[in-house]
Structures are given as structure tokens and as C-alpha cells.
Amino acid sequence: MSALTVTGLHKRYGAHTALDGVDLEVGDGELVGLLGPNGAGKSTLTKIACGLVRATDGIVEVTRPLGYLAELFRFPGWCTADEVLLLHQRLAASDGGAAERADLLSLVRLEEDAGMRVEAMSKGMQQRLGLAQAMIGSPRLLLLDEPTSALDPGGRRTVRDLLEELRRRGIAVLLNTHLLSEVELVCDRVVIIDRGRVVAAGRPADLARPRGVEVELASGTRVVEGAAREDVPGIVARLVADGEEVYGVRVLRSSLEDVYLDTVVDVR
Numbered sequence: 001m002s003a004l005t006v007t008g009l010h011k012r013y014g015a016h017t018a019l020d021g022v023d024l025e026v027g028d029g030e031l032v033g034l035l036g037p038n039g040a041g042k043s044t045l046t047k048i049a050c051g052l053v054r055a056t057d058g059i060v061e062v063t064r065p066l067g068y069l070a071e072l073f074r075f076p077g078w079c080t081a082d083e084v085l086l087l088h089q090r091l092a093a094s095d096g097g098a099a100e101r102a103d104l105l106s107l108v109r110l111e112e113d114a115g116m117r118v119e120a121m122s123k124g125m126q127q128r129l130g131l132a133q134a135m136i137g138s139p140r141l142l143l144l145d146e147p148t149s150a151l152d153p154g155g156r157r158t159v160r161d162l163l164e165e166l167r168r169r170g171i172a173v174l175l176n177t178h179l180l181s182e183v184e185l186v187c188d189r190v191v192i193i194d195r196g197r198v199v200a201a202g203r204p205a206d207l208a209r210p211r212g213v214e215v216e217l218a219s220g221t222r223v224v225e226g227a228a229r230e231d232v233p234g235i236v237a238r239l240v241a242d243g244e245e246v247y248g249v250r251v252l253r254s255s256l257e258d259v260y261l262d263t264v265v266d267v268r
């Protein structure tokens with residue numbers, strides 16, 4: 001069974017349709033990025049998957065144990081990092097003890113800060129503590145709702161490393177984010193939703209379409225529009241036959257950002 005299977009999911013808030021028939025799957029140990037503009041329905045989907053919001057129609061199947069990090073969360077300011085994790089160990093009935101807490105704090109690079117109070121932590125440290133909290137009880141599926149929004153580049157790198165480590169541990173992740181580069185770098189698959197519908201899905205490299213071949217000649221750079229990798233030998237052979245000297249060839253691909261911007265409707 002997959003870690004998460006969503007079939008025909010609909011959610012209406014009064015007259016407003018937030019999800020309009022979403023199908024989505026996260027395989028066991030798979031890392032899937034969920035992208036989409038503000039209001040697309042990403043948080044709603046994540047909240048339905050963990051039981052916080054009731055679907056209007058459709059089926060959601062999840063494996064357990066399940067970990068969840070909400071987009072907006074706040075731990076008590078007077079708790080230390082270690083106490084926050086202890087509290088959640090009790091809530092999740094985890095018997096991991098001090099070893100689990102130390103492992104998770106070191107995974108999110110807070111091993112030196114176990115005794116620091118939440119109120120003394122930066123937003124980025126709190127977000128990393130939130131990630132550690134979501135991993136209490138060794139979940140098989142993690143639902144992460146914009147876990148890198150407050151992080152500086154170093155913190156984002158820590159989270160990328162952490163996601164790689166989760167993959168090694170075989171934990172499936174649904175990662176809801178606006179950071180396309182993050183998705184491109186770490187996700188096995190990406191699902192783009194817009195206005196409550198899936199508008200594109202696939203591996204990041206498959207979604208990024210070829211945009212042409214750029215050839216560097218003595219006379220300057222020339223772009224052969226629409227050409228792909230398999231056209232390169234023919235292009236070079238023709239140029240050489242025409243007496244050109246070829247200094248370099250580059251296959252141009254659209255970035256995930258290009259695909260995203262081509263796919264979602266711009267409402268501004």
C-alpha cells in the first residue's frame with residue numbers, strides 16, 4: 001500500500017470550492033513536492049490527510065504512524081527544546097526516550113540547544129524544532145506544510161539534508177512549499193495544483209521540457225529552437241559540413257519555475 005492515496009478529493013467551504021477532484025499518491029518512502037499558488041488548496045489537502053479538516057467528498061488513505069508539521073504552529077515559550085519533544089513523545093505514546101530526542105535534535109542541528117527555551121529561539125530554530133517534533137514516534141509518512149518558510153539559506157540546506165536522511169530511512173514525505181528550487185533538488189516527484197485541481201505531475205526532470213540547443217561558434221552563439229539532446233549530433237555535423245568551427249554545445253531545458261509559471265493561472 002502507498003503511504004498516502006488521495007482519490008477524487010473535494011472540499012467546499014460554503015460556496016467556495018477549495019479542492020475540486022484531486023487524485024494524488026505518495027509511494028512508500030517517496031518524497032513528493034506539492035506546489036501551487038496561494039489559495040490553490042495545498043494546506044487544505046494536507047489538513048484533510050491528517051484528519052484536521054473533513055472532506056466534502058473523496059477518499060484519503062494514509063499509513064500510520066503519521067507525522068505532521070502545520071504551517072503555523074507555536075510551542076509554549078517556557079518549554080525547552082527537549083521538553084517540547086518530551087511532551088510530544090507522551091502525546092504520540094513514543095517509547096523512544098532520551099535517545100530518540102537526541103537523535104532528532106541532532107538531525108535538525110539543535111543538538112547544542114536542547115536546554116534552550118522556545119521563547120529564546122529564532123523563528124528558524126523553532127521551525128527546525130517543529131520538524132523534529134513531527135518525526136517523534138518514527139512516522140512512516142510525514143506531512144510538512146511549508147517547513148522552510150522561516151529559514152535562512154543555511155537552515156534550508158539543513159532541511160534538504162534532513163529530507164535526504166528521511167529518504168534513507170524510508171520515510172514518505174508530502175512537502176508543501178513555494179520554494180521551487182528545493183523541490184527540484186530533493187523531490188522524487190512533484191504535483192502542481194491550481195484552484196483545487198492537479199494541473200501537472202511528474203518527476204522534476206520530466207516536467208522540465210527541452211527548450212532548444214545552444215551552439216557556440218567562432219561567429220557567436222546560435223540557438224536551434226525546439227531541438228533536443230538527440231538532435232545534437234546532426235546539428236553539429238551540419239555546422240561542420242558548412243565550414244563552421246564548433247566550440248561548445250548546450251542542451252537548454254526549462255526550469256521547474258518555467259513549467260510552474262506556464263501551468264498555473266495568473267490571477268493578478
Ligand SMILES: Nc1ncnc2c1ncn2[C@@H]1O[C@H](COP(=O)(O)OP(=O)(O)OP(=O)(O)O)[C@@H](O)[C@H]1O
Binds near residue numbers: 036
Ligand atoms: N476554514 C476556511 N474557511 C473558508 N475558506 C477557507 C478555509 N480554509 C481555506 N479556505 C479557502 O480555501 C482555499 C484554499 O486554501 P489553502 O489554505 O488550502 O491554500 P494553500 O494552497 O495552502 O495557500 P497558501 O500557499 O497561501 O498557504 C483558499 O481560497 C482559502 O481562502
